[in-house]
Amino acid sequence: MGEAMEDNAVVYVGDKPVMNYVLAVMTQFNKPVSSVILKARGRAISRAVDAAEITRNRFMPNIVVKDITISTEAIPNEEGKTVNVSSMEIVLAKQE
Amino acid sequence: MGEAMEDNAVVYVGDKPVMNYVLAVMTQFNKPVSSVILKARGRAISRAVDAAEITRNRFMPNIVVKDITISTEAIPNEEGKTVNVSSMEIVLAKQE
Numbered sequence: 001m002g003e004a005m006e007d008n009a010v011v012y013v014g015d016k017p018v019m020n021y022v023l024a025v026m027t028q029f030n031k032p033v034s035s036v037i038l039k040a041r042g043r044a045i046s047r048a049v050d051a052a053e054i055t056r057n058r059f060m061p062n063i064v065v066k067d068i069t070i071s072t073e074a075i076p077n078e079e080g081k082t083v084n085v086s087s088m089e090i091v092l093a094k095q096e
Numbered sequence: 097m098g099e100a101m102e103d104n105a106v107v108y109v110g111d112k113p114v115m116n117y118v119l120a121v122m123t124q125f126n127k128p129v130s131s132v133i134l135k136a137r138g139r140a141i142s143r144a145v146d147a148a149e150i151t152r153n154r155f156m157p158n159i160v161v162k163d164i165t166i167s168t169e170a171i172p173n174e175e176g177k178t179v180n181v182s183s184m185e186i187v188l189a190k191q192e
Contacts, residue, residue, distance in 0.1 A: 068166065086149045
């Protein structure tokens, strides 16, 4: 009846204070999952970097940045047009 | 008397409009250099991602993101204390 360990979790970073996302990342790692992906778009990208750095430096020194990717997403706006927005994914994982 | 091709150039991303940095990256690649490193701190990080994405998607499709690293820098503030600020480096290179 043992539950399989979930492989990874996603934390979407938005406009809330950075510590909300740090806490979300730590909660996921304590479930436990083996990796947590921070996803952010536009101006929230800097906050995602802050969340990753604060998690590693202050709370979970055994976490490493495994991969970072950037891309462009076409988001529909209120007028029905699409605007291009930069997005980023930071993959955090427990050190082996 | 031939000049050696410089290996890489650094573009520091700050508060100016993003197209300034796109132009700076393109100017460096046309010198030519083999890679350009975009460096940014704090809230300028999202702008660095924008600059990388716009350069690749709109102007130089042969440029690839070779590496992205994030770190924390201790910056002295006006009161003589140091504050921790996230920083990012995006290494852009011409596709082989």
